[in-house]
Amino acid sequence: MPVSPVRESCALAAPVTAVPDTDRKAASTMRSYHLSPGAAPFGLARREHAVPEPGPGQALVRMRANAVGFRDTLVREADYPLPLAEGVVAGCEGVGEVVAVGAGVSGVAEGDRVALTVFPHWLDGPFAVAYAAQLGGSVDGALAEYAVVAESALVRLPGHLSYEEAVALPLGWLTAWNALTGGRRVLPGETVVALGTGGVSLAVVRLAALAGARVVVTSGDVAGKAGRLRALGAHHVLDRRGDWPAEVRELTGGRGAELVVDVAGSVAESLRAGALGGEVAYVGYRVGDAVTGPPVDARLLFDSGVGVRGVAVGSRAQLVSLMGAVEVHGLRPVVDRVFGFGEVDGALAWHASGRAFGRVVVSHEG
Amino acid sequence: MPVSPVRESCALAAPVTAVPDTDRKAASTMRSYHLSPGAAPFGLARREHAVPEPGPGQALVRMRANAVGFRDTLVREADYPLPLAEGVVAGCEGVGEVVAVGAGVSGVAEGDRVALTVFPHWLDGPFAVAYAAQLGGSVDGALAEYAVVAESALVRLPGHLSYEEAVALPLGWLTAWNALTGGRRVLPGETVVALGTGGVSLAVVRLAALAGARVVVTSGDVAGKAGRLRALGAHHVLDRRGDWPAEVRELTGGRGAELVVDVAGSVAESLRAGALGGEVAYVGYRVGDAVTGPPVDARLLFDSGVGVRGVAVGSRAQLVSLMGAVEVHGLRPVVDRVFGFGEVDGALAWHASGRAFGRVVVSHEG
Amino acid sequence: MPVSPVRESCALAAPVTAVPDTDRKAASTMRSYHLSPGAAPFGLARREHAVPEPGPGQALVRMRANAVGFRDTLVREADYPLPLAEGVVAGCEGVGEVVAVGAGVSGVAEGDRVALTVFPHWLDGPFAVAYAAQLGGSVDGALAEYAVVAESALVRLPGHLSYEEAVALPLGWLTAWNALTGGRRVLPGETVVALGTGGVSLAVVRLAALAGARVVVTSGDVAGKAGRLRALGAHHVLDRRGDWPAEVRELTGGRGAELVVDVAGSVAESLRAGALGGEVAYVGYRVGDAVTGPPVDARLLFDSGVGVRGVAVGSRAQLVSLMGAVEVHGLRPVVDRVFGFGEVDGALAWHASGRAFGRVVVSHEG
Amino acid sequence: MPVSPVRESCALAAPVTAVPDTDRKAASTMRSYHLSPGAAPFGLARREHAVPEPGPGQALVRMRANAVGFRDTLVREADYPLPLAEGVVAGCEGVGEVVAVGAGVSGVAEGDRVALTVFPHWLDGPFAVAYAAQLGGSVDGALAEYAVVAESALVRLPGHLSYEEAVALPLGWLTAWNALTGGRRVLPGETVVALGTGGVSLAVVRLAALAGARVVVTSGDVAGKAGRLRALGAHHVLDRRGDWPAEVRELTGGRGAELVVDVAGSVAESLRAGALGGEVAYVGYRVGDAVTGPPVDARLLFDSGVGVRGVAVGSRAQLVSLMGAVEVHGLRPVVDRVFGFGEVDGALAWHASGRAFGRVVVSHEG
Helix, strand or coil: CCCCEEECCCCCCCCCCCCHHHHHHCCCCEEEEEECCCCCCEEEEEEEEECCCCCCCCEEEEEEEEECCCHHHHHHHHCCCCCCCCEEEECCEEEEEEECCCCCCCCCCCEEEECCCCCCCCCCCCCCCHHCCCCCCCCCCCCEEEEEEEEEHHHEECCCCCCHCCCHHHHHHHHHHHHHHCCCCCCCCCCEEECCCCHHHHHHHHHHHCCCCCCEEEEHHHHHHHHHHHHHCEEEEEEEECHHHHHCCCCHHHCEEEEEEEECCHHHHHHHHEEEEEEEEECCCCCCCCCCCEEEHEEEEEEECEEEEECCCHHHHHHHHHHHHHHHHCCCEEEEEEHHHHHHHHHHHHHHCCCCEEEEECCCCC | CCCCCCCCCCCCCCEEEECHHHHHCCCCCEEEEEEEEECCEEEEEEEEEEECCCCCCCCEEEEEEEEEEEHHHHCCCCCCCCCCCCCCCCCCEEEEEEEECCCCCCCCCCCCCEECCCCCCCCCCCCCHHHHECCCCCCCCCCEEEEEHHHHHHEEECCCCCCHHHHHHHHHHHHHHHHHHHHCCCCCCCCEEEECCCHHHHHHHHHHHHCCEEEEEEECCCCCCCCHHCCCCCCCCCCCCCCHHHHHHHHCCCEEHHHEEECCCCCCHHHHHEEEEEEEEECCCCCCCCCCCEEEEEHHHCCCCEEEEECCCCHHHHHHHHHHHHHHHHCCCEEEEEEEEHHHHHHHHHHHHCCCCCCEECCCCC | CCCCCCEEEECCCCCCCCCCCCHHHCCCCCEEEEEEECCCCCEEEEEEEEEECCCEEEEEEEEHHHHHHHHHHHCCCCCCCCCCCCCCCCCCCEEEEEEEECCCCCCCCCCCEEEEEECCCCCHHHHHHHHHHHHHHCECCCEEEEEEEEEEEEEECCCCCCHHHHHHHHHHHHHHHHHHCCCCCCCCEEEEHHHHHHHHHHHHHHHHHHHHCEEEEEEHHHHHHHHHHHCCCCCEEEECCCCCHHHHHHCCCCCCCEEECCCCCHHHHHHHHHHEEEEECCCHHHHCCCCCCCCHHHHHHHHHCCEEEEEECCHHHHHHHHHHHHHHCCCCEEEEEEEEEHHHHHHHHHCCCCCCCCCCEEEECC | CCCCCCCCCCCCCCCCCCCHHHHCCCCCCCEEEEECCCCCCEEEEEEEEEECCCCCCEEEEEEEEEEEEEHHHHHHCCCCCCCCCCCCCCCCCCEEEEECCCCCCCCHHHHHHHEECCCCCCCCEEEECHHHCCCCEEEECCCCCCEEEHHHHHHEECCCHHHHHCHHHHHHHHHHHHHHHCCCCCCCEEEEECCCCCCHHHHHHHHHHHCCCCEEEEEECCCHHHHHHHHHCCCCCEEEECHHHHHHHCCCCCCCCEEECCCCCHHHHHHHEEEEEEEECCCCCCCCCCCCCCECCHHHHHHEEEEEEEEECCCCCHHHHHHHHHHHHHHHCCCCEEEEEEHHHHHHHHHHHCCCEEEEECCCCC
């Protein structure tokens, strides 16, 4: 997506300067946020430029909603395991409407409601180095009013979801789906543990319950959140400051959980909660208030009999199957709070506060 | 299990002669049905003999319930793909209570409510020739008042089930569980087709729904059974005399079902209902009113892109995991009608009538 | 690839008219064969037109070698399980040299020796409807002096192979690779059966031996071919007109083969040769002298305990891994005879004669 | 196996006192080594007692060879991840000849040459808590002149191997087999790394080469061992004191190894040598001169994209398939040095010296 930068606003670390909406030229110019050096390694600079045209095999998407989360904080800190390129459009989570298609496009059409896949080259199969280009990482992302993407990097949305709900699917829910279905799949009746109540973990709770698992979730606020977690499908809510691995073992008759979806890098605890022959689906290490877990004793890795598998979002094919499950069952992601496109700064701050239950969304509708 | 035959009643094909209950010596003798030549290749001869003692590693089980079904008809016709030995105790489905254990037994204890595994040597892993001895086939089975079995051939029952309910688990439900979890596992939102409303198919409906699948079931009596099938988890009930493969394709947007559990040998139809990359879990060919399907065009096997996998009940390890799912979710198999231990003949006839919805059970409680 | 047809030669069914090489304008025009109605449903019409330019993400490949085989005969008879479009460039097997690249291409460069992937949209994962467009089927193929293809539809060749050898890889060897590695993978010491001595089967022999399998191959000319087959890795060569399934069982102590790669549609025989828990990798039904196998008894499908899986070539990712294996071990496909680009007609006739041992190749070098 | 202790020799930590062979009463008494408290947590006490009789389903095996290795050192230090019981017969590696069978035994017969399975209850499927009883751990082991075991805990030996060679199979080779075939199986042409030249690693080299892998092995004595390692199938021999993970990446074009079989607990290095999507098959942590690896950075576990899977020997079914591969290919384990049954002390000391290349064997033939 060749962009013609017109005007650069200030970097996020110094908060984004609100640009009056009237600045925007109706059909011909657009706004976007770009990774730019700032107070943090990467701030977000807002620019304004012409709306691009889709080339052969591409579609132009009018973005309708984005989401922000831990990944964006990691990118800002340049503390991310994938390549980051200065100047690319930021953001990897976006949904919108196809408003134009290039020559030879047959898979999507004008008017289609679509999600952008986070890894546009990862169509199917296991993750590979060749698929590592990520939206808002080394290639232009989704935090923009318009985006031009290959048709193979788009997936149609289930009809029952609003854009604000659907934007949870391509990153957070897909990561949960991959954790649950891409490795050591649990059988109905087996136990899945989700850590905390971030976007991925809430999706794990909902999807694991859908698959018939016994679902355990940890929380720093059991009293405040247990009701909502049970409504999503959790069977047990444990205090994450207690010895939750021991509690998981007790709940499972000493066996442990067949799958622990670890979003926090607390691998040693996850291994202690896991069953012989089980798996830690290691989704990420959280930053902010929670620190990455301590180093892992090499013996524990062996003696636990629990495998460890890293999970990096998922392929386009996995997103298609997730969309199918969401549609068949009428599932709805939990939206915590919606900000305007000019309020990305506030959205990131709200997420960083750790007080959200569900996704923090940026809408283009306002 | 060395048995001491005392008295032989007549073969089943000439119906079982009722033996007055008073014939039975309370603690020291027992009754059992044996495979015996008769009008059909194998009839059932009832004998009476001493209650055996469990040896080292064995348990004595007071049987509480048996089930009868298509398998028993196939055995009677000697039209069964596994070895059958004249004289063995008949029946492969049985649950009961451990009343004594031999030396060195640690896995079960007196008073445990247990199921007998249908293949006592098949503990884990895929089916193999070495595991082919089947209860009531080449080794003594379950249609008896007492049975002596290795402790490794027993699995404890979920606490919430009656014996009459639980007896559906070791054959019918385990076959369904293997079909759903032992091969091409479906993801939540994918489509599973069950054929008809026999015991295996009802279990497929219930367990596939539990795993988040979209469940389609065929029936010869849609009007009469749709309500009960929906209550078990079916999303769609199709007329089995219509072009149900075409209807499955239509329901799935042309794609077809990811898994068809075929109990009837109607492989050509199942292939036409299947999705590219999907699977026919081929559970058995039904006898009686429904004939085995016609030969399968070799091209259809290729062009459909649907794999075929034979399913032969399941291993002990699979039964253990099924029991876990049943217990966690409080599932209850459907019991159609309960007969007394002296009424095996009537139970078989009732099953053969094709009018049952759920399992036909023989209880020892009466 | 939009082509500008200039001149159409006669259809193949009436043999291809040789066009003098001097007709060709060195850098600006090219020749290609196209699917065209003829005496057979599809003949090959030769046309001459301008050499196209690669667009963004595309490469221009100067083709160096093609191969012909059963697939081409099936296409000619319009008896092929995938869509065929009149007028597309024929042929799905081609290797050549990249001579130009379009904007944004980073995966290949001028001078690279490459193979075209048979299914240009099938990059990874299992086969799917969305990947069904095949070279020389519904999209322009490889039987041309130049081809423009997406960079993602190219894979670099191992350095030790000539073009005439390498052209066996993207269809025949990849099909063998998928048969051996994409489903029920055999362990070292397990038994693989290849049927006949066509291109796929020779690759199965070589690759199965590489993977440590015990390799059995059938042949209609044991005396004449056993030596060459053993040199490729075969342990046993059986007469295909004898009861080879029984011989396979005998060679394996009664167990049968864990994998039968069936190129002939002789599914019933393959099932009889297979081991309980084994698989028939069903690669295709041959035409010509060998007829497609008779219908398959539905009971045999069950009683054999052998699964059936259709194999349709393979993904780009599988071709990449195959290339790696070929390179690490310095493997060389067997080339039977090389024809000139103007001799496609003769090449097809030679293949159809059934006398080839190894691939029939069309070279552009002459 | 109830044993009748007759006379106890001194514990191993104080070296085993040689008992004159003439002490032994020919057909009626036997010698065995038992786990006994000593200078180390467990020494080996030699006892003499009556030869036991096989019960129903059991066989009496005249042991012909045992092997000793790291596992025995770990047991001596009571530093073993599985339960250890004082007084049981020591040793988990043993082969011998069936000299008598109990009632109902059909799988083995007098005169059969057999191996004892290390986990007698682990017949098939993945490792489970129910299978954790290990020979010479919590149940009587193999370091004895005679052993009584269930027939299901015996596997017949390939005919071409001596007992001294075959004793390498049930522990060391089976562990290698499980590492190579039980998890992330490598394709021909993919890269396997074995660490060091202990018994497991030598088996990995031989079996990985058999499966067509590119084989890399590390050694502390490249000059002295490279020749023998290449003869076993190694493609590259790297100095284990150098930066071998970096060398592995270089050898693989930056990609890394698809499988690292880690016998040393050097997980951080193994992860650095591994490919994205690859696996560390974590076989054990070595003791003695080599210390267990340092703790593993939780981020490396994620960022490497390499999974970790613990490997604990293997099931009986895996041993059967290994035996098949060994037989089909005429493989021969490497025997380093053979000690007499009275020289267990010396055998352990020789192994602990780290100078062996191949297995250290105890023979009963002398």
